[in-house]
Amino acid sequence: MSVVPKFVTDTMERMFFRSAAVSAVTHLSGHFRLTEIAGESLKREKWIPGQKVQFHMGGLQTRTYTPISWDPVEGTAEFIMFLHGNGPGSEWAESLKKDTPCSLMGPRSSLDFAEVAEDAIFFGDETSIAASVALHRSRRETQQARFVFEVSSLVESAEAIRRIGLPNAKLVKKIPDSSHLAEVDQTLIDGASGLVTPRWIMTGKAQSIQALRAMLRNRRMDMAQLKTKAYWAEGKTGLD
Ligand SMILES: Cc1cc2nc3c(=O)[nH]c(=O)nc-3n(C[C@H](O)[C@H](O)[C@H](O)COP(=O)(O)OP(=O)(O)OC[C@H]3O[C@@H](n4cnc5c(N)ncnc54)[C@H](O)[C@@H]3O)c2cc1C
Secondary structure, rough: OOOOOOHHHHHHHHHHOEEEEEEEEEEOOOEEEEEEEEEEEHHOOOOOOOOEEEEEEEEEEEEOEEEEEEOOOOEEEEEEEOOOOHHHHHHHHHHHOOOOOOEEEEEEEEOHHHHHOOEEEEEEEEHHHHHHHHHHHHHHOOOOOEEEEEEEHHHHHHHHHHOOOOOOEEEEOOOOOOOOOHHHHHHHHHHHHOOOOOEEEEEEEEHHHHHHHHHHHHHOOOHHHEEEEEEEEOOOOOOO
């Protein structure tokens, strides 16, 4: 239970957060939900693909998610939420139903896909599927993108990706000792070889990003081409 008095968090919520409500929840596959929220407070807002939103979990806690769309006229935004099953954010996302009220801060800066003019090669995990969809939808026809994800369940992630309509995605099954990262590294290199001087974007689990960076450095890759943003880390809560 939070040690901060409720009147303080209520005042904070009114001052700093927008109010909205869930307008639709679609079960994409096993642990993936496509959640749409709607509200007057979402209207007239400028959203850049790659930005984040922080939802209020109560007390002083927030958890971060990535819009895949934001309609400033209708006042709606959509999110792909992965229910990993081990934290208040995941429990909250699982509990959402039509008309559940929510409070949020943002959109706020995180990654900026509007400035990725080159081809792109993207790495992430289940928590990054939303960002990859935001990137894909922001591409012009001449800009290619390829996506590589490390995932716990190939079947669940493949189904979520199929239903949301993300092309050029490859999945690698996670192994607890992280030995699968050698396959991820090779899949990224193969994907990048078909692109013109691509921008590299790495998201998802902090420890995987760190290990892959080291592998790429060993390959003498130009690190100036790399953007990274950790979405969660083993042993840490509410990373953002
Ligand atoms: C900029 C940004 C954008 C993000 N966008 C999205 C998004 O669009 N969709 C989405 O689903 N998530 C997204 N995330 C990730 C999400 O915010 C984290 O997974 C967050 O930790 C979930 O909060 P929680 O309360 O469930 O777990 P926490 O309380 O933060 O953590 C509890 C425990 O769960 C572990 N944990 C956290 N995440 C995972 C995971 N994915 N798999 C396994 N264990 C985990 C932690 O290491 C910790 O041990 C984003 C994060 C950031 C920083």
